[in-house]
Amino acid sequence: MSCREYHSGLIEWGRGRVPGEAARHVLEAHLEACADCARFLETQQALNAAMADLAAEPVPPAGEFIGPVMAEFDRVHPPRRADHSPAWWAIAAALAAAVFLTVFLARDHAPKPPAQRQPMGVTLTKQAAPAVADLPVQPARPRPAALHKAAPEPEQPFYPIPYTAPLAPGEWTRVVRMSIPVAALIAAGFHIMADPAATVEADVLVSQDGRARAIRPLSISVSN
């Protein structure tokens, strides 16, 4: 065998993979007789140590190169994205409305006279707007839908939804007007003493990440 034919085994040995006993005996016998191959093995072992040093070299901080990458991400993912389906918006708005109305129920709901029938136990507006529950009920009038309306205040503000991150300064927003079923609010864990068939019409303020952040209730409708 020529020296070159031993190199493969010597390289693996130099990489730390000690050959099996039989192969090692063959290699050792050759190394005793061949100074060049002995040096070759020594060099392979030194090479391995140098490679270990190279592999242990520290890398520069990740922040050194991240700037252009994130800038490209922001360019590709603009504030208004088209990949949110209408169903997603509806769910987000329904959950947002549920949280919002929970707060208002806890704060503004006034106790009702026991004799009066209460079709809705929801107070939609914060202060001046009439609560739905306080409006007179007219069961004799045949109206298929929209029995009561709590007129929105002209300058009715958006109420931030609790437990959501505040809007960043200058953040894009969009307003989505939609009817949110009370049943959806109840399903979301909202305690409403109202007809599940009722719906709440509201403006939902949606931030650039597609999440509902604030809500402005406009009216409530109750179907018979």
Next chain:
Amino acid sequence: MGEHERRRDRELVERFRSGDREAFAALYHAHYPALFRHALYMTGDRVRAGETVQDVFVWLVHHPREFDESRGDLGPFLNGVARKLLLRRRRAESRWLPFEEAAAAVRDPNDDGAFAGGFERDEETAQLRKAIAALPERYREAVVHCDLEGRSYEEAAAAMECAVGTVRSRLHRARELLARKFQCRLGLRCL
């Protein structure tokens, strides 16, 4: 890669695909070190390595659905992207040779990538990095995958898209070439 990292990657990828900026940044930070090292070993140049990492993640921004979790982990996938980008870049650059580099190559006949004697350890490491970067690409890849990144022959073969025996023979050839330079550096008779 452990199961924890695998699960983390999958969650981050899902969030990134839906436009979550923080998830994308987390993916970057998780895979930056390995990618940078790979690019550094392949190019021997820190600036180019950083640019390559940037190119990989910018590519990912534009191709969020290309990664298929059922076919493997994100790390090897990004390594594959880096490999293709480096190859493309090398082909593009091979058409052009800056005048300064050409002049330097002519002026410095001793610059054969060999190690010089008397270097400190850091300098020795830098010289080894340059020597590896000077290897033909097919040999360099084998050294990077098997010796520097600790992959098995099978894993390296998958990454290099070749047979296991090919990886082994390329690695051995690469180490023979490096050994010649190492022997010269050690003051021994060169092979």
